[in-house]
Amino acid sequence: MVRKMIAVIGGSECDEKGIELAEKLGEAIAKKGATLICGGRGGVMEAACRGAKKFNGLTIGLLPSLDKKDANSFVDIVIPTGLGYARNFIVAQAGDAVIAIAGSAGTLSEMAIAWFSDKPVIALESSGGWAKKLAGEAIDSRRTDVVHSASTPGEAVEIAFNVLGWE
Amino acid sequence: MVRKMIAVIGGSECDEKGIELAEKLGEAIAKKGATLICGGRGGVMEAACRGAKKFNGLTIGLLPSLDKKDANSFVDIVIPTGLGYARNFIVAQAGDAVIAIAGSAGTLSEMAIAWFSDKPVIALESSGGWAKKLAGEAIDSRRTDVVHSASTPGEAVEIAFNVLGWE
């Protein structure tokens, strides 16, 4: 059966608060039985995967490089793309919904990609960075309903499930 | 823990013999506990996924399109790349080994990609097509040991496990 998939985006460098939120987010995704997909590296990505594995969730990492060893140690399924940052496109596309934590320009590009793909984006406002700046903003006047704002990891996952009509 | 991954490549159109071999191949991969990754479409890909699901294997499909609905119904994890045939690169890279069944030009390109990535390629000789033509051939004089030839699906999986040093 097709797995429910949630993409987590956020930088490989992140402050302690972002890391904590990312870990809680991974836990929340796994508890709801969804699969977590991300860029497979450190920082937000590693913390989210670590959280998911605590609850026996399945984790997927789409690496920019061709070397499977570049994945963090909480990734179950390592997919080395060799596409560099263009792999951000695939991360954004692969999630049924995309949850953003903190983040700088790389995360912003992924949020923008998800937006113009009409994919639900949930910004974890409390994490700061671009997730905060864009939370609730109508990035494109034609798509004002695409962007959602959450204040906790649990709320972010709940919004994703609601928007997608999942149980 | 990082999953063992076997990529299966082969055309979306295929004769009956190729389909049967692909299904057996999927079964053999699942029985050994490996994850099957493929292009997610019909023909060889669908048959291999169907075989894997019979034995409760995990299946991943990297689609050329952006529409998750384009996946065959035996794919658990659907990754829509939007890259068109360039997704062939990622399929070839994602497997720890690549097993080819029958196939025309698309399959040949994937075999060539795996070769120049120094990834073990096992051609299922009995399936015909390019898999047969290239079985055992030294595609590049510097990499004569990369290409392997198998006569049954079970043997193909065994070769993959041996070459990779897996139990």
Place this chain on the structure above:
Amino acid sequence: MVRKMIAVIGGSECDEKGIELAEKLGEAIAKKGATLICGGRGGVMEAACRGAKKFNGLTIGLLPSLDKKDANSFVDIVIPTGLGYARNFIVAQAGDAVIAIAGSAGTLSEMAIAWFSDKPVIALESSGGWAKKLAGEAIDSRRTDVVHSASTPGEAVEIAFNVLGWE
């Protein structure tokens, strides 16, 4: 000799003011002898190419599709990528500098890509859209000098030449 290349990013849909600015931008790029690279489609991209051809500039279009016929009629060199929106990455990388006009989420993603690639981005503030919103903003605290704001097309090109140390 390696050509000087300026990437122009902006939407395929755009109001009249953006179109006028884009055409002037194309003219300014061609007059300075630089090559214009863009996504090859309509709207801002077509207007910029049209402007460049008035002054005999060279124009390159990187299409999302595989069909060369999808290019606007002012593109000299048509490169069909088949990568969908992932071609945005290449557009942003191919310019020595990137100039943004108006634009919605697609343009925002390209600006963000240019930013995290440490490539000079010049936002044509007067054109509105995301170009305006991000003009002068420090998108990432580590890269505060990367973003430039221009009020006219001519000024945008001049900033690009200055930043790059071109005559």
Place this chain on the structure above:
Amino acid sequence: MVRKMIAVIGGSECDEKGIELAEKLGEAIAKKGATLICGGRGGVMEAACRGAKKFNGLTIGLLPSLDKKDANSFVDIVIPTGLGYARNFIVAQAGDAVIAIAGSAGTLSEMAIAWFSDKPVIALESSGGWAKKLAGEAIDSRRTDVVHSASTPGEAVEIAFNVLGWE
């Protein structure tokens, strides 16, 4: 006006004979007024660009890396893709026809890509390598007319122009 484009594919390492043929091929393409597109690196690619520049041809290089400095010194338009070997797909797509010289697995993959894209492929038989092995072969029974064999660079360009109906 849209430029006529010929893609040249062949390895970055090549024997002297292949280099000579590649240079002559670049000359022949430029003399006929076509634009040469290639992977932008050394070996066959550099020799072909060098030949084209002797006759004032325009040369384009699609690099695997993100660093424009990786281009050979005869490339006019440097497009750094950051896609690694997946840039092979774009090289094959960007030519209206594809001419292959010598080559190992990388070249074979590009020939196969051109084939399944129904793009005319001309293999320079005299250069050896995969170009020779596949010259004239019906790589896929459904597309027996796609592959052409040429014995000299001039003949290869002439076949391309004939097949495409160019003057």
